[in-house]
Amino acid sequence: MTRRTETPGEISAREEEPTHVSLPPPKAPATTPLMAFDWAKKNLFSNIPNTILTLLCVWLLWETIPPLINWVLLSAVWSGGDPAICKAAEGACWAFIAEKHRFMLFGLYPFDEHWRPLLATALFVAVLATSCNPQFWRPWLLGLWAAMLVVCGTLMWGGVFGMTFVENARWGGLPLTLILSVVGIICSFPLAILLALGRRSDMPGIRAVCIGFIEFVRGVPLISVLFMASVMFPLFLPEGMTIDKLLRAQVEIIIFTAAYLAEAIRGGLQAIPQGQYEAADALGLTYWKKTYFIILPQALKISIPPIVNQFISMFKDTSLVIIIGLFDLLTTAKTALTDPPWRAFYVEAYLFAALIYWVFSFFMSRYSQYLERRLETGHRR
Amino acid sequence: MIAGTSVPSAAPEPGTEAAITLEGVHKWYGAFHVLQDINLTVMRGERVVVCGPSGSGKSTMIRCVNRLEEHQQGRITVDGVELTNDVRTVERIRRNVGMVFQQFNLFPHLTVLDNLTLSPIWVHKHPKREAVETAMEYLERVHIPEQANKYPGQLSGGQQQRVAIARALCMKPSIMLFDEPTSALDPEMIKEVLDVMVELAEAGMTMICVTHEMGFAKTVGNTMVFMDEGMIVEMAPPSEFFENPKSDRTKKFLSQILTH
Ligand SMILES: Nc1ncnc2c1ncn2[C@@H]1O[C@H](COP(=O)(O)OP(=O)(O)O)[C@@H](O)[C@H]1O
Ligand SMILES: [Mg+2]
Numbered sequence: 178m179t180r181r182t183e184t185p186g187e188i189s190a191r192e193e194e195p196t197h198v199s200l201p202p203p204k205a206p207a208t209t210p211l212m213a214f215d216w217a218k219k220n221l222f223s224n225i226p227n228t229i230l231t232l233l234c235v236w237l238l239w240e241t242i243p244p245l246i247n248w249v250l251l252s253a254v255w256s257g258g259d260p261a262i263c264k265a266a267e268g269a270c271w272a273f274i275a276e277k278h279r280f281m282l283f284g285l286y287p288f289d290e291h292w293r294p295l296l297a298t299a300l301f302v303a304v305l306a307t308s309c310n311p312q313f314w315r316p317w318l319l320g321l322w323a324a325m326l327v328v329c330g331t332l333m334w335g336g337v338f339g340m341t342f343v344e345n346a347r348w349g350g351l352p353l354t355l356i357l358s359v360v361g362i363i364c365s366f367p368l369a370i371l372l373a374l375g376r377r378s379d380m381p382g383i384r385a386v387c388i389g390f391i392e393f394v395r396g397v398p399l400i401s402v403l404f405m406a407s408v409m410f411p412l413f414l415p416e417g418m419t420i421d422k423l424l425r426a427q428v429e430i431i432i433f434t435a436a437y438l439a440e441a442i443r444g445g446l447q448a449i450p451q452g453q454y455e456a457a458d459a460l461g462l463t464y465w466k467k468t469y470f471i472i473l474p475q476a477l478k479i480s481i482p483p484i485v486n487q488f489i490s491m492f493k494d495t496s497l498v499i500i501i502g503l504f505d506l507l508t509t510a511k512t513a514l515t516d517p518p519w520r521a522f523y524v525e526a527y528l529f530a531a532l533i534y535w536v537f538s539f540f541m542s543r544y545s546q547y548l549e550r551r552l553e554t555g556h557r558r
Numbered sequence: 559m560i561a562g563t564s565v566p567s568a569a570p571e572p573g574t575e576a577a578i579t580l581e582g583v584h585k586w587y588g589a590f591h592v593l594q595d596i597n598l599t600v601m602r603g604e605r606v607v608v609c610g611p612s613g614s615g616k617s618t619m620i621r622c623v624n625r626l627e628e629h630q631q632g633r634i635t636v637d638g639v640e641l642t643n644d645v646r647t648v649e650r651i652r653r654n655v656g657m658v659f660q661q662f663n664l665f666p667h668l669t670v671l672d673n674l675t676l677s678p679i680w681v682h683k684h685p686k687r688e689a690v691e692t693a694m695e696y697l698e699r700v701h702i703p704e705q706a707n708k709y710p711g712q713l714s715g716g717q718q719q720r721v722a723i724a725r726a727l728c729m730k731p732s733i734m735l736f737d738e739p740t741s742a743l744d745p746e747m748i749k750e751v752l753d754v755m756v757e758l759a760e761a762g763m764t765m766i767c768v769t770h771e772m773g774f775a776k777t778v779g780n781t782m783v784f785m786d787e788g789m790i791v792e793m794a795p796p797s798e799f800f801e802n803p804k805s806d807r808t809k810k811f812l813s814q815i816l817t818h
Contacts, residue, residue: 554712
């Protein structure tokens with residue numbers, strides 16, 4: 178929590194412009210070579226150890242950056258589906274990505290139908306982007322999400338409107354990763370809130386159930402539960418009955434994320450002063466109204482950093498579903514490498530997958546920072 | 559409600575019907591006997607000022623009246639309804655009793671207006687428009703209508719406490735409880751809050767007010783209550799209480815707060 182106190186000046190600045198106060202930056206004095214020299218002398222060469230460190234860093238950068246640029250850009254092979262050209266070249270083999278990107282992105286989904294997962298992913302991202310604007314946090318947004326999920330499901334499964342049916346065992350790559358994590362986020366969040374509230378409940382029964390659930394789930398690794406569910410679970414099911422692999426993975430991800438998230442939210446709940454509860458009680462609010470209007474908005478705001486942390490980590494953990502044979506983005510990238518002529522280009526394959534993961538994770542991180550600023554109302558605790 | 563009485567000084571005389579009665583109330587925190595045989599009757603329109611040393615149980619006593627704390631023995635009756643563990647009874651009483659806290663306890667994530675309209679809309683089920691109108695009316699009564707769309711964190715302490723008073727009044731309560739409403743304020747802000755409370759008293763509100771503002775007690779108080787170690791030590795009209803205190807503990811307390 179930032180405990181900054183506001184000066185009256187800041188308060189009045191806010192009065193004039195309620196949204197974002199961005200004062201023009203103080204005019205920077207024009208930098209002259211002489212000033213740059215002074216700055217360097219003061220900050221980089223102030224004494225002997227400092228000078229040595231500076232020189233060491235310059236040397237390291239000199240040794241690493243140019244070869245890297247050379248490998249990534251200058252000597253890279255960009256196109257042409259021939260592995261031999263890549264082998265001969267010194268740089269990265271982006272031709273491999275060009276050749277295999279559709280498999281990496283969409284996995285085993287029928288090649289001629291790739292437009293369907295592509296469209297579904299685009300829709301998904303568009304609705305996600307819309308939801309990022311707090312102005313749109315209205316009931317209709319829920320409707321939009323429901324509609325989007327229906328449309329995406331239709332696109333992915335098909336079987337109607339002349340689209341061939343594609344069973345979900347063949348889904349893979351980026352759409353699979355996005356589905357697992359976004360559905361995971363949407364479902365685990367309310368569950369986590371209930372668990373966190375339950376853990377602080379006055380009712381011993383509810384409290385015990387919530388504590389038991391959270392502590393059990395946190396006590397075992399996700400990968401072992403996924404594994405047990407795929408290998409052992411079917412042994413206990415009656416003959417001929419199976420539970421869909423994707424559904425199983427999804428449920429496990431939801432349960433896991435919810436348990437960790439519940440603890441993050443509980444931290445926020447504990448930070449709410451007793452006076453807030455008392456004021457709400459004195460106003461006659463019932464437990465649920467008090468929780469919904471007063472406690473949760475404040476607790477969730479405090480918990481934004483750990484919540485987002487959890488989401489990012491869950492987003493990347495979806496790659497563990499390989500253990501039950503689902504082809505998420507990381508697995509498709511790896512599988513693309515099993516094509517013998519391209520086997521040598523694993524660095525490119527992993528870089529490609531890593532870049533996609535990074536874009537999404539980085540976005541989540543930046544978005545959480547934006548939300549925190551946006552929800553700041555100038556109160557001090 | 560706060561009628562715009564033009565007579566500046568005298569608040570109306572209290573009625574003859576009891577608004578709050580505490581009979582033989584006891585409360586313990588574990589082994590600690592925090593309230594010991596409290597007997598107090600507050601008439602409709604009466605203004606009771608409670609004082610006493612820190613830790614004497616003043617807050618605990620008034621918090622029992624709207625069930626923020628539970629008493630373990632004795633009877634508490636508010637507006638003719640006895641306080642029990644029944645959730646509906648508690649809710650009913652809380653709708654009629656407004657409370658103002660030492661630390662304001664405004665909701666920092668809501669604007670002033672939303673702080674004021676939350677309970678009218680969601681507890682009392684008033685239409686939003688009506689709730690906003692009422693809220694603006696009360697903000698004017700506490701002299702800060704221009705702050706309606708700010709967040710509590712952007713207001714001074716005195717302004718926040720006046721918002722808290724307006725928030726309680728928006729429920730149109732028949733009784734107001736004040737727990738040291740000016741103790742957390744800088745000296746220059748105490749008067750603006752006390753002025754609002756005096757206006758409220760002049761409008762005939764039933765009030766229990768824990769405060770050490772003896773000027774306020776003398777102006778509008780009908781009854782002074784002095785508490786010490788969980789007991790009501792002395793109870794008298796202000797004139798008698800200040801001029802002619804009976805118990806030694808009261809004398810000692812008064813000499814401490816009046817000379818500091
Ligand atoms: N929740 C609690 N648990 C245990 N003791 C408490 C609790 N709340 C208050 N007390 C104790 O009860 C006594 C009376 O408190 P309080 O009513 O707040 O006093 P006052 O308002 O007169 O200063 C104090 O000694 C305080 O320490
Ligand atoms: Mg107190």
